[in-house]
Amino acid sequence: MAFRRVTLFRFFGYKIRADASWFFIAVLISWTMSSKIYPQALHGQSPHVYQWMGVLTVAGILFSIIMHEVAHAVIAGYYQMRITSITLFIFGGVAEMEGELSHPKGEFMMAIAGPVMSALLGLFFWAAANLYVQYIAADGLSVVLKTLGTLNLEIAVFNLVPAFPLDGGRALRAIIWHTKNNLVTATRIASAGGAVFAYLLLGYSCYNFVVLNDTVAGIWWGILGFLVHASGTSAVQQMETRALLGVEPVTRFMHNNAVTVSPDLSVSDLVENYINRHYQRVFPVVDNGLLVGVVSLSSVLSLDRGKWNWLHVASVMEPLSPTIVIAPEASAADALETMQRHGREMLLVAEKGRLSGVITFRDIASFLTISIKIDHDRPVKRGRIAH
Ligand SMILES: [Zn+2]
Missing domain, CATH: 3.10.580.10 (CBS-domain)
Structure with missing residues (x-):
């Protein structure tokens, strides 16, 4: 997936970049929300209102993903692993690290920092939505806040699945790395988990297409399954390359x-x-x-x-x-x-x-x-x- 990357801005000293695929996805999310999800969640608004809700949701997701990656980056920095930039991809972001992983504990803490941040954001948006409804109004904004709360909690849960290269898979790899003292073996095992999960996602995508007749959900689950599979494979290759070359001066x-x-x-x-x-x-x-x-x-x-x-x-x-x-x-x-x-x-x-x-x-x-x-x-x- 070698799309062009564009630097958007700097945040907390990290260069935030976006893969070109992200712009496409941003439009797709905004369109899905404003034409399908929001008209069902909140009746009787003008198309204009739904469009604004869609745009706000994308902005909120962008913010949430960046915070998730910044959490990874800050913890990585604490363990002396240097993060150079954060790139937004189709289903989240990737904090790019320069050099190598230092040790299992650092890798474990870095891996779980992202989902912890997403969970906190989820609670924050959820609480904000409730306060807003209680003191101001139950309108478009409260629906957007509630949606962002749910999405962040979903991001936290999804990323905690022990399937490499998801965060949960990285945490699992760190644990195996610690017990077996071998990063390559650990990567292979964690990636096997990733492959199984990818096939489950693809299977669920087919289920949505064929049984539920839900094309939109089918496409989303299909994209996720494909991406988990592709990035897992390339992570293993990268690790094997490192294993072969890491010892060669x-x-x-x-x-x-x-x-x-x-x-x-x-x-x-x-x-x-x-x-x-x-x-x-x-x-x-x-x-x-x-x-x-x-x-x-x-x-x-x-x-x-x-x-x-x-x-x-x-x-x-x-x-x-x-x-x-x-x-x-x-x-x-x-x-x-x-x-x-x-x-x-x-x-x-x-x-x-x-x-x-x-x-x-x-x-x-x-x-x-x-x-x-x-x-x-x-x-x-x-x-x-x-x-
Ligand atoms: Zn993450």
Whole structure:
């Protein structure tokens, strides 16, 4: 599900982003509420009122999901796991974590923080709805508040189902991780629970279609089942990749035969004597033995050809940043994650400002393909991911 992600705003210091699918779902929810649910819950209002109720409900759900994810993020931060951003997906959000899980207790606490927040929000909205009805009126707003209360309680319960990758499944995985001391086994077991749950959801979706003749409910349960299944599978793959690569240092895949260039080289020289001669699309830029940046074929091609003669590498190179440089002691899993996160096909391995070599996506990928084929059932060596 690689949809485009848009950054919406910052909240509590976290970048809140939305997957494009969320906008589609927001419209669908708003439409379902204003055309089907609310006209039944509250009779005799104009279509306008129902539309406003639908929009308010979507805003309330957005707020509720963000609070749920912020609760995960705050607890993760408490246990020294860094959350970089929160992305809203079709059925909730995902707090994106940088690096690895620290330990079972942290993972457990982080997992249950979200449903606890949803339960609290549910009680809050429910109480607000009751107070509103008692002191003000039983109108559209009270119905929306009551709906948000119910929805939050449902989100809490749904997420507590012990089916990975739902929060309950993560909590279960943390417990198995703690008892078996193996994160990969724990992920596999918790994901099996997730798969069973996904099939139950799909079955229930069919039941809605065929027996109850309820197409809307059928579609919703079907989407949920499909998503639980898809994200569970990719979580297991990610975990296996980590298990294989987590113990391999970057230096194992590093080449130190990359051709480097100097910052005062002209761009035309770079094209003629380097890009055309060496099978290399990205060149580390080294000045007096120190790594200063990186210059790529694509940045050269984006230049006007007339400028090639008088522009130098220094003015077109990309300066060093953690998105392109990695330390030799980092794991290959970290390197792969950095490449995927920033769309790189290569990283520079450097120590104390000096280039040690380069590591490419292709080398890691072929290692993975071969190792997974050769000894898929090999007991995974304990690395940094299970303590
Ligand atoms: Zn959650």
